[in-house]
Amino acid sequence: MTRGVRGATTVENNTANEIIEHTRTLVLEMAENNQIQPEDVSHAFISVTKEVDAAFPAKALREIDGWKYVPVMCMQEIDVPGSLPNCIRIMMIVNTDTAQKEVVHTFQREAVKLRPDLVEGKDR
Template identity: 40%
Template sequence: MPVRAIRGATTLDADDREHLHGRTQELVEALMSANSLDTEDVISVIFTCTQDIVSDFPAAAARELGFGAVPLMCAQEMAVPGALPRVVRVLAHVETALAREAVTHVYLHEAVALRRDLAQ
């Protein structure tokens, strides 16, 4: 089965733990649904957050969705002046029969501005 990388991002209205979990779960669920995946297909997931998000780890939100056996990692995004604030990004490595061109990347809320070419 081919391995594909799937990107996505979302934004928060505020750095609040419950809000972070809700938006992260919304992003992960949308990514999984758009690509017809289940957790068995997921090899690993890397989350990044902008420096203004410190309320919790996005990986904790993914674990609540059943990703406990999937290797998850969180990192801090580069602090580029003028960049979009309060962004959670995801890079998921999955096994899927989808061709590279058929993979659906997911950008939600204000994160649509990051990749208008990929956002739906």
């Protein structure tokens, strides 16, 4: 069965190093929280808000040991007025036996504001 695993983080500065660093941290936590191995990942979509354009976040996955061959596509998030700026979102499609309600979605930094219902009671 396939499931979607959500994750999001933010950057303070639009720099390649920060984009790659925070994306890497997010992917590793998403994988740890859900016991995901790279071979379990069908593909991943990464969206960024308009002000995050100094690097492709997908580069972070290619640099993680074992993740080089995971198909990843980057795109720009819809520019909704009042939405969270400087945000990187990931939708990872994985093969898993985990029940949908048991999937752990990971929100870091300012992105915890996106889905407080999914991070309630978690220290971030």
